[in-house]
Amino acid sequence: MKKFSQFNFKKVNEQEIALNQNAQAQEKKPVNVTSGEQVEEKSDASKFFSKLFESREMAHVYHLQIKGEGSYSGHKALDNYYNDVLDLIDELVETYQGQYEIVEDYQIIDTNSTTSKDKIEYFNELQQFIKDNRYTALSKEDSHLQNIVDEVVALGYRTLYKLKNLK
Numbered sequence: 001m002k003k004f005s006q007f008n009f010k011k012v013n014e015q016e017i018a019l020n021q022n023a024q025a026q027e028k029k030p031v032n033v034t035s036g037e038q039v040e041e042k043s044d045a046s047k048f049f050s051k052l053f054e055s056r057e058m059a060h061v062y063h064l065q066i067k068g069e070g071s072y073s074g075h076k077a078l079d080n081y082y083n084d085v086l087d088l089i090d091e092l093v094e095t096y097q098g099q100y101e102i103v104e105d106y107q108i109i110d111t112n113s114t115t116s117k118d119k120i121e122y123f124n125e126l127q128q129f130i131k132d133n134r135y136t137a138l139s140k141e142d143s144h145l146q147n148i149v150d151e152v153v154a155l156g157y158r159t160l161y162k163l164k165n166l167k
Contacts, residue, residue, distance in 0.1 A: 043105060045096060048137030050107035052089045052152060055126050056082050057109050059159070062119040070167035077162035078119070084155055092148040096138070099145075123160050127153065 063078035097103060117125075130153055138145045 043103070044133070044137040045100075046103050046105045047107060048133055049089065049093055049096075049103060050109070051126070051129055051133075052085065052092070053106070054109045054111070055123075055156075056085050056089065058111060058119075058122055059085070061111060062122070066119075073166040074119070074163055077159050077166065080162075081155060081159040085152060088148060088152050088155065092145065092152070095148065096145060099142070120160065120163055123156055123163070127156050127160070130156070 059078045059082035063075055063082060066074045066078065093103060130149065134146065134149050138149065140146065
């Protein structure tokens with residue numbers, strides 16, 4: 001029989017604290033910065049997919065607005081992006097939904113804040129967003145999904161190369 005002093009109560013308390021912290025975190029709902037109202041939080045996957053859909057829309061807008069020196073190569077680079085990324089997004093979402101669940105809580109694409117950005121700045125920020133969010137939106141263990149994300153990243157960097165260097 002164990003002596004009372006041999007029991008490790010610290011682990012039990014640490015587990016209770018962790019469970020309480022997780023419960024409290026789940027109870028907190030995000031607040032809309034503009035209105036101050038609590039809003040339903042969208043899943044990380046739906047936010048991630050929504051951002052990819054936004055990138056397709058923005059590439060098309062930039063494609064139609066491009067002018068000046070290097071406009072033809074930029075026009076073609078953006079054309080390649082918005083045509084190719086849609087197939088990759090479709091593949092990613094369908095594969096995700098086949099494994100998990102149907103995604104229903106997409107964000108509305110609002111280009112107001114992004115249309116004022118330079119196309120290169122936008123694509124640099126997009127690449128950073130993907131790097132920062134890919135493993136919270138999709139599990140690292142789902143290499144089949146991460147592989148498709150890698151293809152989106154590669155397409156983004158190819159587009160940046162063409163926008164920066166081909167005139």
